[in-house]
Amino acid sequence: MRTVNRRDFLKAAAASAGFAALGGCASMEAGGGKNHVVVIGGGFGGATAARYLKHWGGANVNVTLIERDQEFVSCPLSNLIIGGSKSLPDITRGYASLAKERVRIVHDEVVAIDAEKRTVKLASGQSMGYERLVMSPGVEFQWDQVPALQDAAAREQILHAWKAGPQTLTLRKQLEAMPDGGVFAITIPLAPYRCPPGPYERACQAAHYFKQAKPKSKVLVLDANDKIVSKPALFDKIFKEMYGGMIEYRPNSRLMDVDVATRTAKLEFDDVKADVLNVVPPQRAADIAKNTGLITTNNKWCDVDWLTMESKVQPRIHILGDAVLAAPAMPKSGHMANQHGKIAAAAIIELLDGRAPNSTPVAVNTCYSFVDDKKVIHVSSVHQYNAEKKLLETVKDSGGLSKEANELEGEYALSWAQNIWADMLG
């Protein structure tokens, strides 16, 4: 059924004789109406926002979640598939339980947003009105910065595997097919990018697999940054002590292009040939954010008001997750996106009801990284609102790192995944 958008609806309703008599709140069957919140993107940010809007807002908030994919596949833990200790079903969840909690789920893609009319247009042709819009659109890969990979066929051979799913499995297959004595090279873009410790975790996972199955092989970490971006001392120690002679770390190795046929990474200063080449590309906020004019900074990220997660340039549009211009020392992580979702949900409920949003929001972050199939290291931080600077700021002396890689935190990391998936999807 085509949903009537807000303006069409009001026009038609005003034309109808009954409108004045009915007055007040008009709520449309297909999730329209005065308290209709549309959420774009059912990942860690969007699904959390949708669930908590219903959980906290109850029957008086109508929530529609628009998500392209039928199932949620978690990026956190996906490196374990590459290492061989997990499979895709382990990190896949459905949206059915969220639907049971009365979030209306529409599997479709948003093609355009009209911020003035407050409507979103879907690929199916349908459009719907909103009172508030929440966007957790994730990142777009900037293939223009790796010219040879602008070709879709080339991207079937040289993978990113930076959105969990089919590419995760294919990268695993490439490693399985690689001969002993081969080289796996992973390139890392300049920070900020999604999941700061992710590339280093992946290097450990590949090395963990090679140690068992093809011990003469090498892992080359080609990092555009001048040092390891996340948990540097821990990863440095693990590279040397757990995977000495196998993992080689090269800072200041910025990727300029690739040669697809020879799987060569063309770096600023030299070329490196690999048997399996994995490119984590430069990233910016997703196209839908760009096309809606929400990108404010470095042509990449969307600045927000930290009390509400509302865009600094478009009222009534709240942005979450990796697409956001992060506050200082705030990583682009699933855990942080979950926290963004809760800040936005709480604020929207207050705003819909004409009250001021919470003036003291707090966000916690933790990134657990598996350095083999059982041992984990973490980095944690707590961010409290600073009213003067209008920023979420890390609290002095809070947060920190694991002392060393350990198995107890391996169990906690798996527990974390179960809890955060349930927290967002029900």
Add this chain to the structure above:
Amino acid sequence: MKLFFALLLCVSVAPNVFAHGSGSDRLARNLAATCANCHGTEGHSVGKVAALAGKPAQDTIGKLTEFKEGKRPATIMHQIAKGFTDEQLRLIADYFAAQK
């Protein structure tokens, strides 16, 4: 057309139905939600990490204070507890105690 819209319209007369509890209740709720990623929604953990729902506030605040002061063995809670004020931790402990 008229009939179509008449059917779609629903009349809501309750103006202020969102207000669940006071501002400080909602503050406690928001603070406690920062723990849910690891301890489960409303403290109902589905994993190895302990549930917090329904635990006596005295217990929880006692443990949190020990974490904060570095007196209780921890992999991560000493780091997280230090990010919250004592007042915030008290609100959180009371909130979880009230969860079924």
